[in-house]
Amino acid sequence: MAETPLLSVRELKKTYPGASGPVEAVGSITFDVRPGELVCIVGPSGCGKTTLLKCLSGLLPPTAGSVVLDGSEVTAPPAKMAVVFQEYGRSLYPWLTVRDNVGLPLKARGVPRGERARVVEEALQEVGLGHALDTYPWQLSGGMQQRVAIARAVAYQPEVLVMDEPFAAVDAQTRADLEDLVRRVWKDLGVTVLFVTHDIDESVYLGERVLMLSSSPTVVQEDLRIDLPDERDQLTTRALPRFTELRTHVYEQIQRAKRGTPLPTPH
Numbered sequence: 001m002a003e004t005p006l007l008s009v010r011e012l013k014k015t016y017p018g019a020s021g022p023v024e025a026v027g028s029i030t031f032d033v034r035p036g037e038l039v040c041i042v043g044p045s046g047c048g049k050t051t052l053l054k055c056l057s058g059l060l061p062p063t064a065g066s067v068v069l070d071g072s073e074v075t076a077p078p079a080k081m082a083v084v085f086q087e088y089g090r091s092l093y094p095w096l097t098v099r100d101n102v103g104l105p106l107k108a109r110g111v112p113r114g115e116r117a118r119v120v121e122e123a124l125q126e127v128g129l130g131h132a133l134d135t136y137p138w139q140l141s142g143g144m145q146q147r148v149a150i151a152r153a154v155a156y157q158p159e160v161l162v163m164d165e166p167f168a169a170v171d172a173q174t175r176a177d178l179e180d181l182v183r184r185v186w187k188d189l190g191v192t193v194l195f196v197t198h199d200i201d202e203s204v205y206l207g208e209r210v211l212m213l214s215s216s217p218t219v220v221q222e223d224l225r226i227d228l229p230d231e232r233d234q235l236t237t238r239a240l241p242r243f244t245e246l247r248t249h250v251y252e253q254i255q256r257a258k259r260g261t262p263l264p265t266p267h
């Protein structure tokens, strides 16, 4: 019997009112995510990835269709979900220490001071920033600030961690380290991760599945299982012939998405 999905997206559609008529950003998107999966979403620029995530996380009402999380329809930001955005610079408060930034959502949730301190310290240890508790975000590099944003999401103990192009603004070496951090956090915590990226290699390296979106009005062009070994490593995984096959397929599919002629799924 198939496992009950944790997240279920059904015929989700989003149309924005535009100055020269309605803009159909998301045409009709349907997919399920099982508990504990790591799913990447990739698609051409402007295909509606951010719009989809905003609808998933209850920040934007869909025009039609539904998002169901753990049996309840999402109509507002769910307590079981944490979101990490690309712009870490704007998501951290410069006047609060790293400790207080990470602890803020827990404080809002009414977690007592002692427990809060413990959870915050553990989360910062998890992302390798146990030494930076009393620094301020502006004293840290971009990659470290993004680690703080991830620690804040981890401390919140969500069932679903949603990430919207979280590493687009960091250098290549930092990005590789942060990718490995996401895989480690995912494994250590058993959290379900939905990771949006425009980077094809990143989607194949990180995901257990890659959902490829078409151009607007967006549909799921292909739902591809990534059959790479579970233990991933920046050097050996990326050097595997299967990695190259999968990234080539995703690349071709995205190119075809732009032209509207999809490829069949490879075997």
Ligand SMILES: Nc1ncnc2c1ncn2[C@@H]1O[C@H](COP(=O)(O)OP(=O)(O)OP(=O)(O)O)[C@@H](O)[C@H]1O
Residues within 6 Å of the ligand: 016, 017, 018, 023, 024, 025, 043, 044, 045, 046, 047, 048, 049, 050, 051, 052, 198, 216
């Ligand atoms: N608030 C808005 N009002 C009107 N149109 C919008 C609005 N937000 C997004 N759009 C349009 O919806 C479409 C999808 O935008 P969205 O930002 O979701 O795509 P994206 O895939 O995240 O883009 P990118 O990869 O470039 O970040 C685009 O055509 C965009 O211009």
